[in-house]
Amino acid sequence: MKAAMFVEPGRMQTTEVPMPVIEKPTDAIIRILRACVCGSDLWWYRGISKREHGSLAGHEAIGVVQEVGPEVTAVRPGDFVVVPFTHGCGRCAACRAGFDGNCMNQEPGGNAGYQAEYLRFASADWSLVRIPGKPSDYSDERLNSLLALSDVMATGYHAAVSAEVKTGDTTVVMGDGAVGLCGIISARSLGAERIIAMSRHDDRQRMACEFGATDIVAERGDQAVERVMELTGGSGADSVLECVGTEQSTITALKVGRPGSIVGRVGVPQNSELNTTELFWRNIGLRGGIASVTTYDKNVLLDAVLDGRIEPGRVFTKRFDLDHIQQAYEAMDEREAIKSLIVVAEA
Amino acid sequence: MKAAMFVEPGRMQTTEVPMPVIEKPTDAIIRILRACVCGSDLWWYRGISKREHGSLAGHEAIGVVQEVGPEVTAVRPGDFVVVPFTHGCGRCAACRAGFDGNCMNQEPGGNAGYQAEYLRFASADWSLVRIPGKPSDYSDERLNSLLALSDVMATGYHAAVSAEVKTGDTTVVMGDGAVGLCGIISARSLGAERIIAMSRHDDRQRMACEFGATDIVAERGDQAVERVMELTGGSGADSVLECVGTEQSTITALKVGRPGSIVGRVGVPQNSELNTTELFWRNIGLRGGIASVTTYDKNVLLDAVLDGRIEPGRVFTKRFDLDHIQQAYEAMDEREAIKSLIVVAEA
Known part of the structure; x- marks a missing residue:
């Protein structure tokens, strides 16, 4: 065969x-x-x-x-x-x-x-x-x-379930690959009202919007954090899906949520050590893994x-x-x- | 005054x-x-x-x-x-x-x-x-x-809420100080069926049991992990409360849970950097902070x-x-x- x-x-x-x-x-x-x-x-x-x-x-x-x-x-x-x-x-x-x-x-x-x-x-x-x-x-x-x-769909869904997306949420989705796009489908089906997709590619931005993204952020790193803060009136998102796994994406994901938000991650992590003390002082959760x-x-x-x-x-x-x-x-x-x-x- | x-x-x-x-x-x-x-x-x-x-x-x-x-x-x-x-x-x-x-x-x-x-x-x-x-x-x-x-009571409760303790859980509580003891009260009131208290002081062990602990583990570090695994038939706990904040306690907390469990922590963290990649592969969550x-x-x-x-x-x-x-x-x-x-x- x-x-x-x-x-x-x-x-x-x-x-x-x-x-x-x-x-x-x-x-x-x-x-x-x-x-x-x-x-x-x-x-x-x-x-x-x-x-x-x-x-x-x-x-x-x-x-x-x-x-x-x-x-x-x-x-x-x-x-x-x-x-x-x-x-x-x-x-x-x-x-x-x-x-x-x-x-x-x-x-x-x-x-x-x-x-x-x-x-x-x-x-x-x-x-x-x-x-x-x-x-x-x-x-x-x-x-x-x-x-x-x-x-891919189950993995995007795991990001959303791990982030505990709920009705009415403003949700950030990091990553516009197939998993991130399935994360958008998932956030939407779990009731997110506003979905901010981090994407910088035309075709993927288009598909993100078709799947339910309401806002697109093309910036990365601290500029992306600023953009999300602007879009959320300075509060940050209610839930965050990390569908990339790079250090930059993970750190950005941990910064864009409001106190009490959870980062649901499914991107295979490329970095190991994280400063989790900052997460403590902001009550930010980190969950996720294999779907x-x-x-x-x-x-x-x-x-x-x-x-x-x-x-x-x-x-x-x-x-x-x-x-x-x-x-x-x-x-x-x-x-x-x-x-x-x-x-x-x-x- | x-x-x-x-x-x-x-x-x-x-x-x-x-x-x-x-x-x-x-x-x-x-x-x-x-x-x-x-x-x-x-x-x-x-x-x-x-x-x-x-x-x-x-x-x-x-x-x-x-x-x-x-x-x-x-x-x-x-x-x-x-x-x-x-x-x-x-x-x-x-x-x-x-x-x-x-x-x-x-x-x-x-x-x-x-x-x-x-x-x-x-x-x-x-x-x-x-x-x-x-x-x-x-x-x-x-x-x-x-x-x-x-x-103290609200802080112990925050550990249990962050760990998402639910009815029927086997819950580990790290720390036998006043916060840990209030964590035991909280785990019990959220429905935990079995509460494993990590404690090595007579007076606190006694109070832990009065508050609802069903098992006491006096060991620390990897020996404590082994003991919890024995007590849970090799599975690990459903939820974990971290009420100490030291590096050893946090690392132990992250090892005693089953896949999908969450460590709810309220002990002010004394260490910063954590290897979170291991958490990813075991789907272990980390939440908590100020109550x-x-x-x-x-x-x-x-x-x-x-x-x-x-x-x-x-x-x-x-x-x-x-x-x-x-x-x-x-x-x-x-x-x-x-x-x-x-x-x-x-x-």
């Missing part, structure tokens, strides 16, 4: 690899229909973080269950599913508390190889999210929105996509097939695509 | 100072009945933090309104009041959001001089908390519990004291008068008292 392989920084390749097989009774084999490239993939694609050369890539997909291990009973061969990057067991303290991204029983390193024709998926029973009907029942656009439920994909999909996001209330699939602005994996990464790397879709097989 | 003055580290003195007067139309003059010594006072008493020599001290009291400025209409001369260490205006974005400890209109340096016969209190209109009836209506014990509402004294008192704590549901006044284990202010500080410094009460005038 074909799979996307990381050759070296800046170079991806489609290669032939053996078909995956069931290794544990809790595994499933998924026939992938659509996959995509994540903003976090760019860290190793650009050589900023390390990744083993020759390793398979991708951690977002939708597909059809091909085969299940003997302990998998919640899904069956033929089921159409969202394939999350997370692998919650559904039973441990983290999963029960709604933090399946931190499942205490997950297999290390299990979330790679989704940019491929087939995938071995661990802890399949609870974490796969069944989609009603069959793939051919859905429009091209709806399939993309379902694909977004495997990571609870299965929890959010099953509880709210799948229904929202099926009802057409949210259309996160619109973040896919360029389409590729598995044979053009290099171009899919390049388009993201060069900001030609907000997010690159990879159509692996026709629905 | 008499007031407690900070002479130099380790030395307090009762001194004669001029009677305070109304300086702003929003001021009130309070005749103090009871005041007390705060754990945070020990930082400068011990010379660890700086304080101006010759400055007046204390930031917790109950008393009777003596005089009000022309813009103060919510309280009148003769009213019996809790005198918070905070000075919320009740109108700014912080106050409206329930964070009056960070009121955006507060007078800098306004919270000192409560260990005295009289006090000029700024922003009196909204922030003073009226107590029904007159001081002589209350028992000695009840007066102490009302005094606790000026800081919302007036908000909590008016919404829930005053009623809880008047109904006898909570008895935070029990943290006052030694009693002094204003002429023995040195002894009041010494008793706290030497851990002979959990908290030193100062009876300024008879009710």
Whole structure:
């Protein structure tokens, strides 16, 4: 079967690899229909973080269950599913508390190889999210929105949930990548009245506004803080979503909120040490981390996509097939695509 | 009038100072009945933090309104009041959001001089908390519990609210000082089922259990983390209250929670830089800061004291008068008292 392989920084390749097989009774084999490239993939694609050369890539997909291990009973061969990057067991303290991204029983390193024709998926029973009907029942656009439920939409939603966005809030969203844009969708669906999007790219500003942003701030750093203070009458925002992860973005996020506000962050942090004493004196909270994909999909996001209330699939602005994996990464790397879709097989 | 003055580290003195007067139309003059010594006072008493020599001290009291400025209409001369260490205006974005400890209109340096016969209190209109009836209506014990509402009880409650303690939680409380003990009262009243108190002093362990602690952990650092993990079947706690502020206590607090838990902290932080990337990967939240004294008192704590549901006044284990202010500080410094009460005038 074909799979996307990381050759070296800046170079991806489609290669032939053996078909995956069931290794544990809790595994499933998924026939992938659509996959995509994540903003976090760019860290190793650009050589900023390390990744083993020759390793398979991708951690977002939708597909059809091909085969299940003997302990998998919640899904069956033929089921159409969202394939999350997370692998919650559904039973441990983290999963029960709604933090399946931190499942205490997950297999290390299990979330790679989704940019491929087939995938071995661990802890399949609870974490796969069944989609009603069959793939051919859905429009091209709806399939993309379902694909977004495997990571990017759930991650944007985690930022908003972590920031505790509530009805009537003025919310700042840091980052205009696909996650930030899904953060805007999420803030809106949680009731934010005013959404200030930090964005400096025309196409993304436009999409931000279509998703519900009411104000755009193109400045960065302290100038961005000043701008938010102007827009909020000197008070600061009620809630803040940090969807970038750089030091500058995190520090800005921690400055734009009013006392008592929470920064919900999902951008993988690039800096470690933070002066948290300043946060104490202003009662600023810091939460967030790995999204609870299965929890959010099953509880709210799948229904929202099926009802057409949210259309996160619109973040896919360029389409590729598995044979053009290099171009899919390049388009993201060069900001030609907000997010690159990879159509692996026709629905 | 008499007031407690900070002479130099380790030395307090009762001194004669001029009677305070109304300086702003929003001021009130309070005749103090009871005041007390705060754990945070020990930082400068011990010379660890700086304080101006010759400055007046204390930031917790109950008393009777003596005089009000022309813009103060919510309280009148003769009213019996809790005198918070905070000075919320009740109108700014912080106050409206329930964070009056960070009121955006507060007078800098306004919270000192409560260990005295009289006090000029700024922003009196909204922030003073009226107590029904007159001081002589209350028992000695009840007066102490009302005094606790000026800081320590509200601060413990802020830790629990910031940690988002909810029904059924297993909650860890770091710190067995008066604030930690009030944190235990608060966790219990917010529905925690199991409360693990970190305490290594007999008298405080006993009081912790009387207030609702179900388990005591005397270990510190990584041994304490291990102990909590044993007690929670390897999962970690659902919520964590940090009522100390030292680096060791904060780091321990951030390690004892399960994924998704929040550390609600009220201990004034003694360290600044924290590695928050580890928090990201475990979805651990960090919140807290200055308590919302007036908000909590008016919404829930005053009623809880008047109904006898909570008895935070029990943290006052030694009693002094204003002429023995040195002894009041010494008793706290030497851990002979959990908290030193100062009876300024008879009710």
